[in-house]
Amino acid sequence: MEKKEKLYEGKAKIVYATDEKDKVIVYFKDEATAFNAQKKDVIEGKGILNNKISSLFFQLLEKNNIPTHFIKQLSDREMLTYHVKIIPIEVVVRNIATGSIVKRLGISEKTEFNPPLIEFYLKNDALGDPIICYEHIIALNLTTDEDIKIIKDLALRVNKVLREFVEKANIILVDFKLEFGKKEDGTIVVADEISPDTCRFWDKETGERMDKDRFRLNLGDLTKYYEEVLKRIEK
Numbered sequence: 001m002e003k004k005e006k007l008y009e010g011k012a013k014i015v016y017a018t019d020e021k022d023k024v025i026v027y028f029k030d031e032a033t034a035f036n037a038q039k040k041d042v043i044e045g046k047g048i049l050n051n052k053i054s055s056l057f058f059q060l061l062e063k064n065n066i067p068t069h070f071i072k073q074l075s076d077r078e079m080l081t082y083h084v085k086i087i088p089i090e091v092v093v094r095n096i097a098t099g100s101i102v103k104r105l106g107i108s109e110k111t112e113f114n115p116p117l118i119e120f121y122l123k124n125d126a127l128g129d130p131i132i133c134y135e136h137i138i139a140l141n142l143t144t145d146e147d148i149k150i151i152k153d154l155a156l157r158v159n160k161v162l163r164e165f166v167e168k169a170n171i172i173l174v175d176f177k178l179e180f181g182k183k184e185d186g187t188i189v190v191a192d193e194i195s196p197d198t199c200r201f202w203d204k205e206t207g208e209r210m211d212k213d214r215f216r217l218n219l220g221d222l223t224k225y226y227e228e229v230l231k232r233i234e235k
């Protein structure tokens with residue numbers, strides 16, 4: 001597998017072409033951003049941890065027959081994935097209220113959502129990823145009604161598998177963000193990453209935050225907690 005030209009650079013990852021048209025290499029950087037990149041830092045080792053944790057989670061999903069873009073982990077910071085066309089919607093699944101929903105809707109912190117709540121956001125940094133609804137997705141032609149049904153079903157299945165898995169590691173899956181992509185044959189797969197940068201994880205015993213809220217809320221020790229997540233899920 002030969003690494004070719006850079007195709008795309010985002011806030012936390014770089015995507016490179018390979019000598020196979022349908023496959024790309026995703027490189028995980030140490031950059032941390034929050035609040036639509038208004039807060040920025042470099043946290044040494046974060047990229048390595050997110051690559052490892054994401055690789056484990058993608059393998060877990062594959063084992064549970066949930067299609068993903070993941071092929072294999074290549075190195076500390078790199079994974080090989082299918083080259084997909086990203087659907088420009090960020091899908092958030094919430095089990096417990098915290099973060100933006102508490103501010104936006106005045107819901108009490110830690111309110112439980114049963115069934116889990118699914119939200120859509122427009123993937124657009126310049127606009128600050130605004131929240132959108134089903135009708136916006138159709139009106140803006142972001143994807144089809146049929147695709148949304150598949151995406152919702154996959155998002156809920158990911159929630160169930162991940163939630164039960166981390167629960168065994170004494171971790172509460174509070175909420176997370178997914179991105180979906182289309183493979184050349186039209187299959188919709190879970191793409192991007194699944195890591196403590198994109199999920200909220202709370203320690204079941206102590207309630208401590210084990211995710212990017214350590215950076216967002218200036219709690220410190222981010223890599224220590226990401227390492228702890230990795231240690232618990234590797235078992």
Ligand code: C5P
Binds near residue numbers: 098099176177
């Ligand atoms: O900020 P908010 O409460 O809406 O975040 C919900 C979940 O989605 C969190 O787990 C957060 O880490 C994730 N998220 C993300 N990327 C964004 C927005 C939210 O990974 N652009």
